[in-house]
Amino acid sequence: MWKKWKVWVFIVVLLLSACSSNDKSESKMASDQDFAGGSSDAKMENASEEGKSKADSDTSGDKKQQIKDQRKVIYNADMQISVDKLQNTMEMVRNMVENKGGYIVESNTSAGEKGYESGTMVVRVPMDGFRTFLGEVRKLSKGTPHENVRGEDVTEEYVDLSSRLKAKQQVRDRLESFMKDAQRTEDLLKISADLASVQEEIEQIEGRLNFLKNQSDYSTVTIQFEVKNLKAEKLQTEELNTWAKTKMLFMETVNFLVSAVSFVVVALVGLAPIWLIVIAVLYWVWWKRKKAQKKKPESPTTLN
Numbered sequence: 001m002w003k004k005w006k007v008w009v010f011i012v013v014l015l016l017s018a019c020s021s022n023d024k025s026e027s028k029m030a031s032d033q034d035f036a037g038g039s040s041d042a043k044m045e046n047a048s049e050e051g052k053s054k055a056d057s058d059t060s061g062d063k064k065q066q067i068k069d070q071r072k073v074i075y076n077a078d079m080q081i082s083v084d085k086l087q088n089t090m091e092m093v094r095n096m097v098e099n100k101g102g103y104i105v106e107s108n109t110s111a112g113e114k115g116y117e118s119g120t121m122v123v124r125v126p127m128d129g130f131r132t133f134l135g136e137v138r139k140l141s142k143g144t145p146h147e148n149v150r151g152e153d154v155t156e157e158y159v160d161l162s163s164r165l166k167a168k169q170q171v172r173d174r175l176e177s178f179m180k181d182a183q184r185t186e187d188l189l190k191i192s193a194d195l196a197s198v199q200e201e202i203e204q205i206e207g208r209l210n211f212l213k214n215q216s217d218y219s220t221v222t223i224q225f226e227v228k229n230l231k232a233e234k235l236q237t238e239e240l241n242t243w244a245k246t247k248m249l250f251m252e253t254v255n256f257l258v259s260a261v262s263f264v265v266v267a268l269v270g271l272a273p274i275w276l277i278v279i280a281v282l283y284w285v286w287w288k289r290k291k292a293q294k295k296k297p298e299s300p301t302t303l304n
Helices: 002-037 039-059 063-069 086-099 127-139 155-181 185-217 230-238 242-270 272-295
Strands: 073-082 103-111 117-126 146-153 218-227
Touching: 073 127, 073 185, 086 103, 086 117, 086 127, 086 218, 117 127, 127 146, 127 218, 155 185, 185 218, 242 272
Parallel strands: 073 218
Antiparallel strands: 073 146, 103 117, 117 218
16 A cells, blocks of 8 residues: 555656646747847847947046147137228238138228227137237237137047047947848838937037037137227217317317408409499499480479
């Protein structure tokens, strides 16, 4: 009896072991099928994270060194100077800008009342000649110039954008390799959409990098030119003086009287032939009337 019970126990253990082994085999096969079917999706989803993590690990240690080695500062300056001749001075500034390899963004002139003239120039000069250019413009001023210089450090932004650009380029390369290996249409469509999105981000980053580089390589200088007419300024000051106004009015009155007398003399002398003819005609008319009155008979007197 005891031996039979051992046999039945042994048979039950064997059956349980066989069932457990079968379940594990089926579970492994299902897992392998799921992995095979979703491998392409997993590649596409992880491509961006892998590229980004790898780029971050590569650049995290070099970021401080890049900021230290490569400095990007955007400089802007505003200057206001007084000059004697507007056009000549602006032409000199144009020559200075061209000699330094810069270019003119804007240039205009205007003329105001009482002899005042003004002009404005917006120029861009290379960073290495920025300070020298300011000194040359400062020497053109006939007096103390007004000057304001501003700087904006964009080095950290430039380095961050460079790191992002490198990461996006790695993601783009991985997506392009996945596209070559993809066989299903839905995989190709998804990879193509992801690739277009990454390419758009790359172009935006490159545009911002180019802008920062241009702004830091070329400094912007706005120059305002002012020309003052000294005679007009002196006359304006004298108008505030009562005694000066009195003298001016007296001289204007004398000038008017002299002009009036001069006009009469010129009229009498210059028109003398005409006056003689007019006088002769008037005298002849007067003489004829007087002669006619003498020949007229006297009226008879009445007798009472």
